Amino acid sequence: xxxxxYSKLVSKRLAPGKRLLHAGCGWDRNEVxxxxxxxxxxxxxxxxxxxxxxxxxxxxxxxxxxAPVGDELFDVILCEYVIEHLTQPERFER
Numbered sequence: 001x002x003x004x005x006y007s008k009l010v011s012k013r014l015a016p017g018k019r020l021l022h023a024g025c026g027w028d029r030n031e032v033x034x035x036x037x038x039x040x041x042x043x044x045x046x047x048x049x050x051x052x053x054x055x056x057x058x059x060x061x062x063x064x065x066x067a068p069v070g071d072e073l074f075d076v077i078l079c080e081y082v083i084e085h086l087t088q089p090e091r092f093e094r
Contacts, residue, residue, distance in 0.1 A: 003030045006080065013076050014040055021045065021074040023064055024082030027054035033078055043074075065091070 010032055014020065016039040025044030028034050033042055034056050042057040045064065052059045064086060083089050 003032070007032055010076075010078060011035075016040070018075040019043075019073065021077045022055075022057075023077055023079040024085075025055050025059060026051050026081075028056060030080070032080065033057070 007030070014036050018036075018040045020033060020036065020040050020042045022028065022033045022042060022044040025033070025046050026048065027050070028044075033044075036042060037056045044051065044055045044057060044059040045062060046052075046055070046059060047061070047063050049061060052061055064082065065088065
């Protein structure tokens with residue numbers, strides 16, 4: 001399954017103390033970031049207010065287009081099922 005492969009790739013990038021931004025976190029339905037909530041500093045960002053109540057870590061309510069976070073604040077950025085919803089996805093290429 002693609003989610004399992006993705007989760008395995010994520011596990012290779014995360015270690016205790018890493019700072020993780022889960023962009024478009026939703027409620028982490030596939031539990032991609034949840035396993036790291038006790039060892040990493042995780043922040044989610046989502047435009048859906050329901051995510052604030054359901055996500056396992058702090059959530060910034062807002063759009064990725066206007067994300068109030070800087071590039072150097074995080075060691076790892078996760079993003080799944082989001083790019084297709086962005087009005088200017090090319091802005092997020094790295």
